Amino acid sequence: MKKRCWITEHPLDVNSVVNQASRREAGAINTFIGTVREFTKGKRTLFLQYEAYPAMAEKKLEQIAEEINQKWPGSETVIVHRTGRLEITDIAVIIAVSTPHRADAFEASRYAIERIKEIVPIWKKEHWEDGEEWIGNQKETKSGIPVKEENS
Amino acid sequence: MNKILFFAGLREVVGKEEVKWDAAGLTVADVKQKVYSEYKNDQIQSSMIAVNEEFVRNDRTIEEGDTIAFIPPVSGG
Numbered sequence A: 001m002k003k004r005c006w007i008t009e010h011p012l013d014v015n016s017v018v019n020q021a022s023r024r025e026a027g028a029i030n031t032f033i034g035t036v037r038e039f040t041k042g043k044r045t046l047f048l049q050y051e052a053y054p055a056m057a058e059k060k061l062e063q064i065a066e067e068i069n070q071k072w073p074g075s076e077t078v079i080v081h082r083t084g085r086l087e088i089t090d091i092a093v094i095i096a097v098s099t100p101h102r103a104d105a106f107e108a109s110r111y112a113i114e115r116i117k118e119i120v121p122i123w124k125k126e127h128w129e130d131g132e133e134w135i136g137n138q139k140e141t142k143s144g145i146p147v148k149e150e151n152s
Numbered sequence B: 001m002n003k004i005l006f007f008a009g010l011r012e013v014v015g016k017e018e019v020k021w022d023a024a025g026l027t028v029a030d031v032k033q034k035v036y037s038e039y040k041n042d043q044i045q046s047s048m049i050a051v052n053e054e055f056v057r058n059d060r061t062i063e064e065g066d067t068i069a070f071i072p073p074v075s076g077g
Helices: A014-021 A054-071 A102-119 A149-152 B008-014 B030-041 B041-044
Strands: A005-008 A028-037 A043-052 A076-082 A084-087 A091-099 A122-130 A131-136 B002-006 B018-021 B048-051 B067-071
Touching: A005 A054, A014 A028, A014 A076, A014 A091, A028 A102, A054 A076, A054 A102, A076 A102, A091 A102, A122 B008, A131 A149, A131 B008, B002 B008, B008 B030, B008 B041, B030 B041, B030 B048, B030 B067
Parallel strands: A005 A076, B002 B067
Antiparallel strands: A028 A091, A043 A084, A043 A122, A076 A091, A122 A131, B002 B018, B048 B067
């Protein structure tokens, strides 16, 4: 069976992801496309380096797709995330969710990107003119399990 | 024997992606402490831990053959 969630070093193609989410039962496909931004709080980024723990990242993306299935029955989720060096405007992540009705597609794709930022082992390093830094936004609990993960 | 994996900033601190230790019988908290005593970096204590690609708690006991991954705060998307 074709994977619905995967990590790749190659440039991402929106059409193929949308096509994979497409099906006869769907009345809507919502896509989220995450891209590399040049300026963050006034600071200029030259490029980003993404790194993943690929096997686990694909499992956690699959978990998110399954969570979406539970929350929004009849949905189909496809997620792909790129790793390696990405230039400004490059696509880092594509999420496509198809659902029978549009409201669910909007909500579910928002849910997917927020969950990615909580539980999927992918990291980005910002490279600037005067330095570089690994970025980490997510909160962890003392026991070492992400907050939302523990509740789910 | 157990594989211990490091990623992102932690990989740079440790200077390698992977070390092999015999950690069977230790808890995740023990492993963290052992890695901390070797590399002395705050990211070690604040990292989440995955065993065999699933997040685990600090009281989880490591078994022979388990792969232990230090997961610093993630920043995908």
